[in-house]
Structures are given as structure tokens and as C-alpha cells.
Amino acid sequence: MMHYLPNILFLIALAAGIGYFTMNIKKIIRNVKLGRDVDVSDHKKERWNNVVRIALGQSKMVVRPIAGILHVIVYVGFIIINIEVLEIIIDGIFGTHRIFAFLGPVYDVLIASFEILALLVFVSVVFFWTRRNIQRIRRFWAREMTSWPKNDANYILYFEMVLMLLFLTMNAADLQLQQMGADHYVQAGSFPVSQYIAPLFDGMSEGSIIAIERTAWWLHILGILIFLNYLYWSKHLHIILAFPNVYLGRVQPKGQFKNLESVKKEVELMMDPNADPFAAPAETEEEGAEPEKFGASDVMDLNQVQLLNAYTCTECGRCTSECPANQTGKKLSPRKIMMDTRDRLEEVGANINKNGKFVDDGKQLLDDYILREELWACTTCNACVEACPVSIDPLSIIMDMRQYLVMEQSAAPNELNVAMTNIENNGAPWPYNQMDRLNWKNEA
């Protein structure tokens, strides 16, 4: 029985790691579903194209070449090194060692590429850390990047550094043991990187090196499981959510803002010369049903894609650094719009966990998180939408919240009220008479 103890411990750790992660993913799905339904059944081909080009192909990341290429290395490393995780899991469950060793030369190539990628990932992550903490690139030090967001970013980098070091240490010890002809350690793999670490173990006893190999092996896989569960608490969720998020991202021209269906019905009725102004409300409307709220003041008013956007955001700040309002010192930061949305959604989620259903907490996304000043600073220029490497649309949230302010609260800035009154009365945002619209042709 004792013989199987490591296998059992491994299974428990694996089940706990995956189980807890699944539980949290379910929470995310539940929270996203608090948003309004949105039809995303259109443009299937274009959506898949986007996934291939933007998500898999990282096309938007390389717009900024340095960060882009470093990110591609970490991303490719992450995906490919995961093949090794598969072997580790099988070994862990069945007590085997390097189960894929039978692949022979193919295995050599695999292990060699994992090692080279691990080194490249490590170096890239060190670069990332330097850019963030030494070079202090402006977008990483904005107003919203304090406390948790700032620490979170660094924790992720430390995690990745440690995981890569553990992986290479594990291999180095393994190589040393292979060369010593240790029992159980099959001659397999090619170790272009860890061969330079292995000499550190010269002169150590087989038992000590086995202890090092096992420790590194265990810490590496436990580290991966911990990291997996860290995702839920972190901005790092993008490694999973980027793919669905890009699929669900905008496929219409960026300038096309959605036309509110609820408004359309009312406007059509108003403009219909045959409509009876004194008619009773249409029978389809349920008795006592609340009229649909225009725009958004809280996360439940946003749609599900917008809420997924919030969980997908990895706070890279490319949106904010391209934003004309932010560049000229206004309070608006599109990244903060996304972070606020997620924070509020998490707050609502915690409220539901506690009470079984959402109980009014006297707070909302508007004012308690996102300020009116931020919303009114937006020029709707779409620079943030264009900049996002994973197809997040902060502008749509800004627009929905403006709609709430204007249509539910009549709380537009006064000059805008004047312009809108002009449009309503004269058909132009300025106080000119519509009858003078063609006067220009007679002016010298």
C-alpha cells in the first residue's frame, strides 16, 4: 500500500487542483450569465477567422514588436511545454517515469524543444519584469495599477520564472541520474539547456540527486496546479478566456454602434401616423412588468460579452495608452473601465454566494466604480478597441452607461443638452434654422 502513496497523493492533488478550478470557472460562467443575452450566432466564418488570426496568431500583439515578440515566446512556450505536463500527469498517476521515452528520437526533439522554450520563456519573463519594475513603462504605472493589480502582475512573472527553473532543475537532476545509471531513470531525452545545470550535482550522492529530482518534479506539477487555481483571482485568466472572447468579439465595422431595439419599438410607434395615441398598451406587455431600462448603470445591465470582456482583460493597458483622453490627462482609462466592471461583477457574485441571490447592496457600477467624468471624456474614437489584443470593447460599456445617464437620468452635460435640443428643434446641433440649410450655395 505504501508503495502507491505517491500515486494516491498525486491523484488527490490533481483532483483537488482541477476540482477547485472547475468550481471557480463555474462561478465565472454564472456571473457572466448575469448579463443580458446577446445574439452571437452571426458571422461564424469571420469569428473563427478572428480566433485563428488574433487569438492563435497573436496578430494584434506584434503591433508593438518588443512586447509582442516576447509575448509570442511565452505563449508558444506555454502551449508546447504543456505537452510535457501531459507526460508528468501520466507518470504521476501510474508511477511511471518518462512514459513517452519510447518515442526515441522524437522524444529527444520534444525534450530539447521544451528546454529551449523554457529558457526563452524565463528570459522573456525577466524582460517583462524589467519593463514593468525597472524601466517602469508608463502604462504599467497608471492610476488604476496600484495594490492588487500591480502585485498580481509581478506574482504571475515570479510564478513563471519559478516554474521554468523547477522544470530545468528537474531535467538537470534527471540527466545526472541517467548518466550515473541510476535505477528507474531511463536513458531518454536530449537536454540542451539543463546539461549546463547538471554539473552542479557532481559529487553528490545518488540519493541526494534523486531527492532533488523528486522535489523539483513535485514542486513543478504542484506549482502548475496552484497557478491554474491562481488564475481565477488574477488578471491572468486571459490565457483561457482570450479564445472565446476573440470569437465573440466585434465583427461589424467599429463605427457601427448597436441600435437599441427597445427604443426602436417606441420610436416606430411615435412615428406611425396610424397609431392611436390613446390606445391601451399592447397586450403582449405583461401586467406589472417593469419597462426595459435604457443603458447600463450596473453590471447586470451590460450584456454577457461585455462581462466576459471584463474577465478576459489582462490589464496590459494598451487601450489606455492609445486613448486620446487619457494621453491628455483626463481621468478616463479604458482599462479601468474593464477592471471596474470585473471588480463590481465579482462583488455582485460574492453577494449572490452569500445570500443565495443578489440582495441590493446600495452600490452600482456607475459612480461607485466608474465616474461620470470618465464617461464624458470619451471621444468614441475606437483607439482602445483597435488596440486590444484580445478584442475587448471598452467603448461599448462607456456608450451603454452614457445611454443610462441621458435616457434614464437626463444627466448629460449641459452643453450637450443644448446641442440635442437644437437637433430636436432645428435638425442641427447648432441653433440654425433648418430652412437655411441650403443658404451656402448663394454665399460668395
Next chain:
Amino acid sequence: MNETIQVPTMAEYMAEGKKPEVLFWVGCAGSFDDRAKKITKAFVKLLHNAGVDFAVLGTEESCTGDPAKRAGNEFLFQMQAMTNIEVLNGYEIEKIVTACPHCFNTIKNEYPGLGGNYKVMHHTQFLKSLLEEGRLKVEGGKFKGKKITFHDPCYLGRANGEYEAPRDLLRKLEVELVEMKRCKSRGLCCGAGGAQMFKEPEEGKKDVNIERTEEALGLNPSVIAAACPFCNTMMTDGVKGKEKEDQTAVMDIAELIAQAEDL
């Protein structure tokens, strides 16, 4: 001389039982703003020059609703849109050209969902098509060899992916086209979009149009070319603010072509 230009209206065409090739949607700025009216007139000259059979709605035209929509007033937007669509559909309009990227974007992208389906072109796209059809001649005239930078309007560029039509026209004028660092899909807004044109900016360190003008002036161009009446206003204000109006002019692409040809 008080030159009156020939600008037929749809009502006049209708009375004669005719249909124009294209409707010229002038827009509020093009109709009322003194600076933008010059763009309107330059474009009309080009239309005449190319022999385009066009008409305007005149007093039947009304705001597309763009600023209302971007300000969050979907009601007002849809009221405007549906009123305009009724007029446009009444005249059985099929093709629309406009010199305002905001009108262009709204009619092209947001009217179809409300029952207005037209082929909509920005004037730079339309001028380019006239050029390709051989109806309009654009060649290096007055601006040949002059250093010119083009400021991308958000609602033509990022919003609708049109970066090349205005640049193609500038190349035809044989100007020295220089690009700002923030251009095309990464172009910086002039600061007027999203109804900002009609309000004071929020508190900050700088106005957006100053930031953009500084970038453009950094290239020392003789002309900052624009393709939007609002960008034009913002950049003109910026250049004036920097007291550079003697060295650098802000001109619409239509004005550049019209002036190059001395029309």
C-alpha cells in the same frame, strides 16, 4: 462677383421626373459652419467638373443623429434617423456621398437596421472612383512636391477601415506625403468625436486637438490634410493656437484637389 453655384435639390429633380446619379449629403457642418461650407463648395466644384449628376436634399436634410447617439440619446438618434430614412426612401435614393465621416458612418452602418439601405461613400472614396473612371483628372498642380501630412478621421479610418482613398488622392497630387507616427489604425483622434465637439473637454493636462496639432506640426508640413469638417475645425484651432497659420494650412482633400486644378 457673387457666384451662385448650381446645386439642384431632390425636390427639383422629382418635379422634373428625374433621378440623379448620387445624392450629396451635405451634413450640418457642411451646411452651417463657415469653414466647412468651403469644403462643401469645393466638393460641388469637383462634382460639376467631373460631370456628376447629383442633387442635395437642401431643407429636407436633417442631422443624421450621430452626435445624439454618441452622447447616449438613442431616442433622439432614432427619431432623426427614421425621419431622414423616410425622406431618403421617399426619393428612392440608392447612392449617397458625403464629405463628413460621421454622416458617412451613421448612414452606412446604423441606418440599415432602421430601414435605410443605401450605397454610402465618403467623398474621398467617391473622388477616387471618379478618378478611376477617368471622369476627374487629378494631377500635380499647385501642391506638387509640397510636404503634406494626412490626419485620419476616426470615423473614416478605424471605424470603417478606409485609410487609402484619401492618401491615393494625395499621391495623385504628387505631394510629398509624410506620415505622423500615430497614423492610420493608430491615428490619434482630433478630440471632436463622440459629441465632444459640442461640449467643453473634461479636465486634463491638455486638449486633444493641441496634442494632435503638435504632432502634425512636428513634421513641418505646408498643409495638414483633413477629410472631416470637425477634424478640420479642431486642427485649424490647434494651428492658430500655435500661431503657425502662416506656415501650415489645414485643408480638406476636396479643397486641395479643387485648388490644385484652380477650379
